[in-house]
Each structure stands twice: as structure tokens, then as C-alpha cells.
Amino acid sequence: MPLFEVETTSHIMIACVDNESAARTFAESNYPGEEVLRVTHRPRDAWVISKRLLGIEGGIDPCTKARECLSSARGDKLHAVRLYMQQTGTDLDQARRVIESNMSLGW
Template identity: 55%
Template sequence: MPLFEIETDAHIIITWAENEDDAREVVDDAYPEDELMRLTKRPRDSWVISKGALGLTDRTLDPCMTARECLSKSAGDKVNAIRLYRMETGCDLEQARIAIESNMVMGW
């Protein structure tokens, strides 16, 4: 069964479906209010997320551990965690946002 990458105005969904119509149905069922922006059939049956695309390639720090500590200190408050992460690492706002949000998605 092919793997599809579906981008809506609010989500990126990775799902297996028999065809594009079935993949569209997944979005309609799960997120009926979302507007479909892109639907791509992946060339292989696996999904890879590039750490470089997330800005997590600095080998001198463990951004996951630092981000998780900042999330813990801020009791899950994203804005406060981003501020703490910036103070801890010295990175810019966008890099801090990416690190904190990607760790929130992983269930810190």
C-alpha cells in the first residue's frame, strides 16, 4: 500500500492509502475543516524527517535534552520554554521555536 504525504492548512499527515481518493478521505474524516494544500505519493514505504530541516544538526549541544529541560521548567508553556531555550543556548528565535515545537510534538 502506498504512503502519502498530505499537507493541509493546519497539519501534515503521513498515511497509507490504496490511492489518492482514499488519502483524501483520511483528511476529510480526521480534519474536515482543513483545506487540502498538497497531496504527494511517496516513492517508498517509509518516512524520514531530516534533522537538518528542523535545525537540529549542531553536534556540540543536545538540543532535545536542552529543549526538554526548558519545557519542564516552563511547565509546558511554549513561549516561556522558547525564551528559556534562547537564554540557555544563545540561538535565535526561529531556531529556538523549532527546537521547542519539535520536542513538544515528541511528547517531551
């Protein structure tokens, strides 16, 4: 079954469906309040995410490092962001996103 990449206003998802219409239906049923911006048929049966494009280089696992910083900061988001920036060399915006993502995952 082909893979379709579906981008909505807030999400990018991969759907394993028969056609573009089914991919749109999948997105609309799972995220009814969002507009479908783009539907793309993936040329192969695999989904690849470039770690380099995401800024993950040099053997650093951003989730593990973010959780270490959150632990050291005892859950204080601002302190965790500062620690993450200090330890990884990332900018403020990227550090904030990584820390907030890990907080939302139930740290």
C-alpha cells in the first residue's frame, strides 16, 4: 500500500492508504479542525527523515539531553532551556522547542 505525506495547518502525517482522496479523508477524520495544505505521494514504501535537516548532528540525542537538563533544572523550563543551550550550543528558539516537546511528552 502506498504512503502519502499529508500536511495540515499544524501537523505533517504519513498515511498508508490507497489514494490521495483516502489520505485527505484520513487527515480530516483525525484532525477535523485543520485545513489540509498538501498531499504528496511518497515514491517508495519507506519514510526517511534527515537528522541533518532537523539539526541533529554530532551524536547528540536531543531528547535524552533535554531530559537530563529538565532533571537538573528540577522541571524549571527556563533553567532547562538555558542548560540545554549551554550544553549543546543551540540557539534559544531551538532549545525552547526541544525542552517544550519533551515536557509535553510527559517528562
